[in-house]
Amino acid sequence: MMRRLGTMLYPIATLVALVVIWYAAVKLFHVPAYLLPLPGDVIERIREDFWFLLHHSWITTGITLGGFVLSIVIGVPLAIVLVASKTLERAVMPWLILSQTFPKVALAPLVVVWFGLGLGPKLVVTFLVAFFPVLVSTIVGLRSIEREMIELARAVRASTLQTFWHFRLPLALPNIFAGMKVSVAFSVVGAVIAEWVGANAGLGYLLLQANANLDTGLLFAVLVALMVIGVVLYYAVELVERLVIPWHSTIRLQNPTA
């Protein structure tokens, strides 16, 4: 516990330093509040509008989680299919890669045109932003199996399904989790983009409102809320990872006493 507190001290020290610099800069250069509010003002704004922010955060968290879950339930099986079929991989993979090169922000309005304004299109946009890391790391994980491990599976006469279930999939889990951690952070971005087009609630919508009204205080409050959502979800995934693959070296070597 003490060690845990010790390691937490470093990021907190960084935060304090940044806030101090922020404060000093605003005071020193007389930055007007509509450009950069004081840290204290932002905190005050969060306190004032706490329930309001929480309501919108809740909506954004829902979209984030929905898109993230979609990324997993579509990304992982898609990866499995692509690894299983060389033909399909050759036909589909280049286009999937290409799809990642153009900005998803540009796709969002199109998705709205196609699917309307409900929850569905927002989940689609979030999914489009977030699924790729899951897909790629699952493919890498399923492929990176040692030759001798495959030979072992064959020597004990495991069927294709058994080889997948007892060897390939569990061995791919560390990679899948690595992809999920990137994906969950992308999901927050995706949800905000989704709310930029055709939403009347959520943190993305609030960002646009705050921007239009030059309400920099609110803007910063929303950014803080997004940060909190991102960090909480990231560590939630990491917690699940610890529970699911306690045997993996990245987890074992972090706390040798456990």
Next chain:
Amino acid sequence: MAQPITISGVSKTFGSGTAGVQALQDVDLEVAAGEFVAIVGASGCGKSTLLRLVGGLAPPTSGRIEIGGKPVVEPSPGIGIVFQTPVLLPWRTVEQNVQLPLVIQRSGDAAQRIQDLLELVGLRGFERRRPYELSGGMQQRVALCRALVTDPSLLLMDEPFGALDALTREQMNLELQRIWLETGKTVLLITHSITEAVMLADRVVVMTPRPGRIREIIEVKLPRPRDFSALRDAAFHEACERIRMLMNASGFVE
């Protein structure tokens, strides 16, 4: 229970045309039921390839391999294989790793048999440990138990102790000999250690590289059970020297 191996005129080429690499050429070898045969040779002499062909993990390009009179076409349940690395599944306990072949073949849990095997290799008390909690030698012992759990009549070992330190390796050699004497299985051991080969085998097959061919087969006439004091024995010394000479003559110096 043990079964003989007949290898006749076996060649193996990887790739085809001018890009093809011939790993084995015209290999003939008879291994009697219950015999312990070691195969030594330089890296790349095709000795691991030969083991994989016998194990049914790859087909020969030409020639025939029979185990107990039946041609080998795929991995058979009568064979246990120990690889260079333990390849244990890290999420399974020692016990569950040993159990793996039974789980795959849905043939009961055989708890008593697993206990006996772990006892045999001195791993009692480690049943519920995970592989990463064990030393390299202990991990390879678990792999040995896993290979033995289906009670195969033939044990194939591909440089199983190559990654271990000298002391652990000698200890494992003695254990393997003891297990072989107790179970009477046919054993085919691939190794690059001349001492290990002579220490354990009834016959040592010396292979030459590129393409892999059998150079000579040396009979080791030492009484059993052997131990490392036999190193000073004249017959032991003679066999080692002979093998070393054959390997050097084929352009290989270890």
